[in-house]
Amino acid sequence: MKQLRSLIALAALCCVGFSALAQKAPPPAEEPGWAKGRPKTETAMKMAPVPAFPIPTAADKLPTAKFKLPPGFKVETWASGVLDARGLRQGAKGNIFVSSLFVANKVYAIPEQGKREAKVIIDKMPLATGIEFHNGSLYLATNTKILRYDNIEDKLGSPGEPKVLYDKLPGGTDHSWKYLRIHKDKLYFAIGAPCNICDPGQYAKIYSMNLDGSNMETVASGVRNTVGFDFHPKTGQLWFTDNGRDWLSEELPNDELNTVTKPGQQHFGFPFCHQGNLPDSEFGWGKSCDDYAKPAALLGPHAGALGLTFYRGKMFPAKYQGAMFIARHGPWNRTKKYADVSVAWPDGKGGAKVEPFMTGFVENNAYLGRPVDFLVLKDGSMLVSDDHAGAIYRISYGK
Numbered sequence: 054m055k056q057l058r059s060l061i062a063l064a065a066l067c068c069v070g071f072s073a074l075a076q077k078a079p080p081p082a083e084e085p086g087w088a089k090g091r092p093k094t095e096t097a098m099k100m101a102p103v104p105a106f107p108i109p110t111a112a113d114k115l116p117t118a119k120f121k122l123p124p125g126f127k128v129e130t131w132a133s134g135v136l137d138a139r140g141l142r143q144g145a146k147g148n149i150f151v152s153s154l155f156v157a158n159k160v161y162a163i164p165e166q167g168k169r170e171a172k173v174i175i176d177k178m179p180l181a182t183g184i185e186f187h188n189g190s191l192y193l194a195t196n197t198k199i200l201r202y203d204n205i206e207d208k209l210g211s212p213g214e215p216k217v218l219y220d221k222l223p224g225g226t227d228h229s230w231k232y233l234r235i236h237k238d239k240l241y242f243a244i245g246a247p248c249n250i251c252d253p254g255q256y257a258k259i260y261s262m263n264l265d266g267s268n269m270e271t272v273a274s275g276v277r278n279t280v281g282f283d284f285h286p287k288t289g290q291l292w293f294t295d296n297g298r299d300w301l302s303e304e305l306p307n308d309e310l311n312t313v314t315k316p317g318q319q320h321f322g323f324p325f326c327h328q329g330n331l332p333d334s335e336f337g338w339g340k341s342c343d344d345y346a347k348p349a350a351l352l353g354p355h356a357g358a359l360g361l362t363f364y365r366g367k368m369f370p371a372k373y374q375g376a377m378f379i380a381r382h383g384p385w386n387r388t389k390k391y392a393d394v395s396v397a398w399p400d401g402k403g404g405a406k407v408e409p410f411m412t413g414f415v416e417n418n419a420y421l422g423r424p425v426d427f428l429v430l431k432d433g434s435m436l437v438s439d440d441h442a443g444a445i446y447r448i449s450y451g452k
Contacts, residue, residue, distance in 0.1 A: 086227035089249040090300040090335075096388065097300070103385045103420065107156060109134045109443025116421035117446060120413040125370070128411065131436055131447035132163055135171045138438040138445055140232070140360075141428035142186045146206045149428065150174075150191060152184040154230055154440065160184065160193065162209050163445075165430070174209050175202075183231030183242060187264070194231035194242055197224040199266065218266030223247070223256065228278040228296075232360075236284045240264055241291070245278040250298045250324050250335060253277075257323050259293065259313075273313050275320040275345060281361035281426070285399065286375060290314060292349070292399075294358035294379060297327050299386045306331050307351035308358040310379065310397060310405055319346040350397060350405040355384035357392075360426035360438075368433025369450050378435065379407070380424035383414065390415050394424050394437060411437070411448065 091097050112133035120128045137157035142150045147165040160175035175181060175193065183194030191205040193215070199222070200215035202208075218240075223229070228245025235241070239261045246257040259272040259279065272291065282293035291313040297306035306327035313319060322329065322345040324336040329347040332340060352358045360380040364373050376398050383392030394411035414422045423441035430436065434449040 086248045087299065089251070090298075091386075092300065097386075100386045103383075103423075103441075106441060106443065109136050110422075112444075115442055115444050116413060116416075117444075119416070119421065120411055120446070122411050122448065126411075126448060126450050128446050128448050130444060132169045132171060132445040134443060135161060135163070135438075135445060136443045137440050138443055139182050139425050139440050140184045141426045141436055141438050141445070142184050142191075143428055143430070144186050144191075144206045145189060148206055148209070149436070149445075150184055150186060150205075151438065151445070152182050152193075154180060154182045156440075157181075160191075172209065174205075174212055180230045183233040185233040185235050185240070187235045192218075192233055192235070192240065194222075194233055196226070196229035196231070197222050199231075199233075199240070199242070218264075219262065219269070230280070232280045232282065234282060234284065235264070236289070236291075238264055241272065241282065243276060243279045243282075243293075245276075246323060249300065250333065252324060252336065259291075270317065272316050273311075273319055273321060275323045275325075276311075277323040280359045281380065283361050283363050283377070285312075286363055286365055291316070292361060292363075292377060294352065294361050295321065295323075296357060297355065298324070298333070299355065301327070301331075301334065302354075303387050303389075304354045307348075307354055308356040308381075309348040310350040310352055310358070310361075310377075310407065311346065312349050312399070312403060312405075314403065320344075321346045321348075347403075349399070349403055350407045352379065352395070352407065353381060353391070355387045357382035357384055357423075360424070362427035362429065362435075364429060364435065366429045366433030366435070369435075377405070378410065378427050380426060380437070382423045382425060383420060390418050390420060392420060392423050 117130045137153035140152035149163045151161040159173050161171040162174045180196045185192040191202040193200045198220040199218045202212045202215045241261050243259045246253040258274050262269045278296040279293045295309045325340040326342040359382045379395045392414035393409050396410040397405045397407040422439040425438045428436040437446045
């Protein structure tokens, strides 16, 4: 009997001990959105998004001399030491505004003339990526709100408190950063999918609103993650890049180049169909890719297609006037890396022809730089931002 009591007491102690351990055990780490669907193979488990360098590449170490362009074009370093350089816009008084993303959380201003040093004008602003300049004001979008800084070029030293145009963006991290364009007094932006692959609900859309933040409307649906769009100089149609889902395979799906022909009425497939002809392995059951808008062109597997800008200058040869320049930032979840600046020509039938324009961003399967966005200057030359190396390059043409 005494032995039985001892066993019961020991069992009770064990139960208490296990209960305490269960209460103190930390919950399993939540899988980040980008990892959803990742195969549990050794190679795949080693892959993760490539962060920008924590410090800019030194000016004399930049890959500028390794870039290759078509005959007659040349490239030079326009500015260095611009940590995490992303979006590019120009003010009316010649200042070049540069946004950033995960690393810097800043907006810079660089004078076009004179000593080109990046001055921080907005600091400690998480995901300060989406910028646009219009009528003297700088528009800035984070993952949670859209702001406007009036008379910004007269107040670079102290921009003051911005006007909040919209503060109901869903936030988060996955594809939550913004890209902005203003067209015909409308502000355009996207809310990316909050995941690698999921049913996105009200996410995964391009929206427009009035410049005061009112009258928000859907422009396009089924858009997983666009970080580059522009309006055709003649037709006014919106063209945009879209990043395809990850982890389906190394070679599929392709990123897309798309055009909006029926604003508010088109669905571009996500999450049901990718690249116009590939049903999703999870969400594509019972769906037909024929029910969604087809891409104008495919941009490569996991290309990381970001900035898109129509060339409106006169310096480049006639062949390039009216063409789209596209930044292929490069894949992170693909064994073989690539990155370049591509150029695309609309074919007038909803499609487009795409070819490489500026290469040399990858050496020995490692990134030397990664292009993000473009800005056509008044003289017709074009700036290219590089968030990986923290630099801005200038492309010009001359026989």
